[in-house]
Amino acid sequence: MDVFSDLIRGVRAHGSLFGSSTLSPPWALHFVDGAPLTLCTVLTGAGWIVPEHRPPEPLRARETLVVRGPATFTFVDEPGTLAEPIACGEHCATPEQGGMRHRRGWNDPGGDAGAGGGATTLIVGAYPVHGEISRRLLDALPVVLRVGGGGTADAVLDHLAAEVTVDTPGQQAVLDRLLDWMLVCTLREWFDRPGGEPPAWWAAQRDPVAGAALRLLHAEPAAPWTVAALAERIGVSRSTLAKRFADLVGEPPLTYLTRWRMTLAADLLLEQEAATLADVARTVGYADPFGFSAAFKRVRGVSPSAFRRTATTASPAADGMLRAPGRRA
Numbered sequence: 001m002d003v004f005s006d007l008i009r010g011v012r013a014h015g016s017l018f019g020s021s022t023l024s025p026p027w028a029l030h031f032v033d034g035a036p037l038t039l040c041t042v043l044t045g046a047g048w049i050v051p052e053h054r055p056p057e058p059l060r061a062r063e064t065l066v067v068r069g070p071a072t073f074t075f076v077d078e079p080g081t082l083a084e085p086i087a088c089g090e091h092c093a094t095p096e097q098g099g100m101r102h103r104r105g106w107n108d109p110g111g112d113a114g115a116g117g118g119a120t121t122l123i124v125g126a127y128p129v130h131g132e133i134s135r136r137l138l139d140a141l142p143v144v145l146r147v148g149g150g151g152t153a154d155a156v157l158d159h160l161a162a163e164v165t166v167d168t169p170g171q172q173a174v175l176d177r178l179l180d181w182m183l184v185c186t187l188r189e190w191f192d193r194p195g196g197e198p199p200a201w202w203a204a205q206r207d208p209v210a211g212a213a214l215r216l217l218h219a220e221p222a223a224p225w226t227v228a229a230l231a232e233r234i235g236v237s238r239s240t241l242a243k244r245f246a247d248l249v250g251e252p253p254l255t256y257l258t259r260w261r262m263t264l265a266a267d268l269l270l271e272q273e274a275a276t277l278a279d280v281a282r283t284v285g286y287a288d289p290f291g292f293s294a295a296f297k298r299v300r301g302v303s304p305s306a307f308r309r310t311a312t313t314a315s316p317a318a319d320g321m322l323r324a325p326g327r328r329a
Helices: 003-008 131-138 153-163 171-191 200-204 210-219 227-234 238-249 253-271 277-283 289-300 304-313
Strands: 017-023 028-031 037-044 046-051 057-060 064-068 073-076 086-088 101-103 120-127 144-147
Touching (some): 003 171, 003 210, 037 057, 037 153, 037 171, 046 064, 064 171, 200 210, 200 238, 210 227, 253 289
Parallel strands (some): 028 086
Antiparallel strands (some): 017 120, 028 073, 037 120, 046 073, 064 144
16 A cells, blocks of 8 residues: 555545536526535636635646635636626536536537637536545645646546446446546646645655655554564664664655554544444554544544544545545435
8 A cells, every 4th residue: 555545545525526517608507515625627628716705727638637625716817707607506407597508427518618619628626525534635736736638647638538428327326436547647747746744754655764664654554563573574673774764755664654543543432432442452553542532632633432432523625635626425
């Protein structure tokens, strides 16, 4: 298990495709739900993404933007458009609203907008984020990131373009998986961009020493790891592992392991309501709940019991199980 695969496992489309819209200017779609992560890609034409409290970002054909919530954003034909914004949320645009053509989850080929003439076709996928694990991925992302065409995501765009033109059984499942594929390709290209500053764990994954250690810690987080045990499994000296890991990841191996265990524990505390502290402690590698509770409070600033109590009595968004736009809870 590599770090990226572990962190993105809770970011999955599941009926969360917001839709395919074919637009003729002027237009303004206001995405009001503030999803934790929204992927926007233009198949044809162009437009502008206007994030809340941020300058407009152009979005051209075959380009992809990922917008991180909770702020909302608007997709417009041009900055300062005269179009009246249409709120896209649980009740999104219909063909009767301002002449827009929109069908959630599939294409509406009818009308002049689908026949060219400067029309823009937008695909939007809004993602809920499940738990603390995937929040570590969100923390590594800016509010808006852009990836141009011509990369590995182009093949996915071709599949998306073909899929949204037909109405067939199982289409939503296909679109969900294509959006997942698109998101992974987009994030990988953004992390690998020339001159970029990816999170430390991203670059460290490719190092033969630090990367091997990270894979072991993520594959077996409950194992009784020591620096010596890790070094032996990898086939290097303790000093080599300790220095390489700290230099590339930014912290010692066992410090990283403790923080990762507490992230896993936070999700277990919320997802498994019947699990005792002793159960959670054993699952993440602690022999007794006392040592686990001390480590959890040291890392997260609150005891496991208080964390569980506060999260379960707060709003639904507090546990990270955030609702996808366009879908009722």
